[in-house]
Amino acid sequence: MTYSRASEKLVIIDHTGVPDALRGQGYGKVLGEHAVAAAREGGWKIVPLCPFFKALSIRHEEWQDVIQ
Template sequence: MQIANEVHASGGRYVAKVENVSENAEMTYSRASPQLIIIDHTGVPDSLRGTGVGQALAQHAIEDARQGGWKIIPLCPFMKAQMARHPEWRDVLSG
C-alpha cells in the first residue's frame, strides 16, 4: 500500500493506493491554521473494508501531525473512533 498526501490551499487529502485494487481510499482534511488540521472524512471502498487501509490512513495522519508539529481535530466519525482507541495518539489531539 502506498499513501500519498495531496495538499491544496485550504487542506488536502491522504490517498491510499492498494496494489491490484482499482479504487482508492482517502482521508480528507481542512487546515484551520498552520498548527491545526480538521480531519473531516474517511472513505474506504467496500473492496478494501477490513483490510486495515483506514487504520493506515489514520496512522499516516498522526505521523504527519507529529512531524509537522500540528494538532488534529477529528470531526470524521472514523478518525474520532480511532483516536479514542489509541491513547498514544493523544499528543496530537486538539483540545
C-alpha cells in the first residue's frame, strides 16, 4: 500500500498492491484493515484514491469514521 500525508491529520492512500500469487486470498483487505486501525490510533482521516481501497471502504460501513 502506498500513501502520502496531505497534512498531520490526513493521509491519501493511492495504491494497494498484492503479488499475483497471493491475489484473491484476502491480503488486500488485511492491508486495508491495518490502515484503518492505524488511522483510528493516530486520530487521522484517509482519502481513498486507490480504487481497491475505495471499494473496500464503501463495503465496510464500520470504517466510515476514518474515511474522508
